[in-house]
Amino acid sequence: MRGKLRRNDNLTSEKTLFKQTLSNLRQIILCSNATPIRRSIGRKYLCSFCTERFPSPAELKEHNLNEHFKDLATKERKVIDEIVKCIPRTGKSKTSIKLDITSFTCTLCGSPINDIAELYKHLKSTHNGLLHTDIKNLMIQFKFDSDQLSCYVCSKEFSAFSCLVEHMNTHVTNYKCNECPSAFVVWDRxxxxxxxxxxVGSFKCTLCLKVFKTKTKLYLHGRNVHKKGETKCNHCGEAFPTRWEKQKHELKQHDVSVAIFKKVKCDACEREFNNVGSYNAHFRRFHLMERSHKCDRCDMTFFESRDLKRHLVKHGEEKKFVCDFCSKAFKWKRILREHLRIHTDDRRFKCKRCGLGFVQKITWRGHMRTKHGEMV
Incomplete structure (x- = not known):
């Protein structure tokens, strides 16, 4: 009985939080140019108030401001009657409330605003707004001020909006797991x-009868082994486990390209990349010289965490990867594999200009730079 009472009490508190959040959301939309995003399907963003879909958040924002919020009276009526469309109706939201706050401003006085927290302070101090400020934050915010999807808090970049939404759980940590570092915006998540x-239990695969300890492991098994949720090529019907693999296949086999595969040329060094994401990573690494991962044992800094992990091995003593030919030992298995090419005369890196072959890629790059004046 006590457990049941606790669950009921928790349900009541979640419903109260939901109502207070809805009240705050009403004020945000009435008093600012923030626009809600119901969700995304593929690369389309869905309007919270109608069935329209848009290829970019900017077009969705323009649609909302022009069609649904033409003036304050229209805005008021829409908020009262239809605001619940942008969030689940249950009182225990499984999904967070997603708001586009690009070029964020107060529509009552035109003041520029940085984020929702600043808007709350502004509305209370300047416009005597009635807001609930002592509750958990169920809203996550996005700024689409560049071509690359990125987190407005930490600037981390993402290839899909759904991945960015998932990442925001690391910044809005209302509910924390007691058994691991994971945290979530909403209770049901x-x-x-x-x-x-x-x-932990016994979860059996219905296709091959293998048993797994958790539902997550069973799901990953089904996705990777039996290709559950696979996507099919629109031209030949071949199935792929991910949309990314399908798109690569369509580009290679059917010459059908999408925006992520459009080639981009770097203006600084003229290198060409297969997509915008690769170009952005290159530019930040080699031209902006971003180095946010610092070694705590020396002064070295790195662009990616995996580079730092590889570097940390240098501070260790053990060399456990031994060459069978000459007994030379290495700290990294990758370096041993490269070393073995010397014994097998594997000159896989070929110069297209003079035909010379090289065991290591770094040697080939040095050759191309010094002998032919090319940056590769």
């Missing part, structure tokens, strides 16, 4: 996580 990840 935490419950789903605990049920799938930490609920």
């Amino acid at each position: 935490l419950k789903d996580h605990q049920k799938k990840t930490h609920n």
